[in-house]
Amino acid sequence: MRTLLPGLLAGALALAAAAHAQSDDIAVSLAWTRAVGATAPTAVGYLTLRNSGSNPDRLISAETPAARAVEIHEQRREEGVMRMRPLPDGVSVPPGETVTLGPGGTHLMLVGPTRALARGERVSLTLHFERAGQVHVELSVEAAGTRQPAHAGH
């Protein structure tokens, strides 16, 4: 029992770390993507970024072994027309604020997925922040085209 408890604790901590990647001031949660076929030209990445520090930060780029490139896009709807544009300056995360990249808004576009993404698996992704540097996260793969992750709110 004496040896089991620290082991369990370490395991729990590791799990918590995997679910909520943290790099001092920047915490990433609700990281998810949607299932795509092997020859789909694009996939998506959604995340929630929380800046608990006192300095502004900025998500400037990202990469994943599961896609040729990752771009940061904004999505706007104007008078019934959908317009998607790259955000060359990335996503600003002001101090004390939470920024959500989600369906119908700012998102990561995974350009040229290198394989099929199947529901239930996990995809590793590295985020680069101006101040916080590299943050590794795992995207959980949800059903194709779903509007929210299965475990939203947890």
Next chain:
Amino acid sequence: MLRWIRRAAWGLVAVLGFLVLAISVGWFVTDGPLADRPVATGPASLPIGGPFRLTDHRGRAVTEADFRGRPMTVFFGFTQCPDVCPTTLGDMTALIEALGPEADRLHWLFVSVDWERDTPETLAGYLEAYDRRIVGLSGTEAHVAAAARAFRVYYRRVPLKDGGYTMDHSASVFLLDLAGRFAGTIDHQESHAVALEKLRSLLTSR
């Protein structure tokens, strides 16, 4: 003083006279004898959903005639669209599941406005993740333009700094009845329940 009151009284008469005249003229041209004849304003009278000539994601040449006999849902998008188009295709898949066997009594079409990159093979790969009843359609620049015109769909190719491009496009899902007449739209901001109700009423319409 008296002259002043007289002037104010005449002013009042002028204002009232103008009001009476404006109201009667207004009545004449809106509801009265000079009004436009009432026209049918139901969705079926709107000229949305005309002829098209495209290729499906299995490489088969198709026209609107291939999709007669069943009501259809149609929306326009492109495959280099990671966010909005998958959301709509995901909504369609969820609606197909909710309708059960009834979903087979509808046609489900996804028309690409990206004539250059979206070949039938690209569409097939993109649609693999969704319900197999959704049919992808693509075509030449001219054929896509004709299809978009038939549905009054706006789309535009937007060059990007890196040399690539993206597409702007109308967001709505169009509903046509079994005679190919326009029967309304589903907006992607509407709830699943509302969309389902619209499809059920489309299935019972004659």
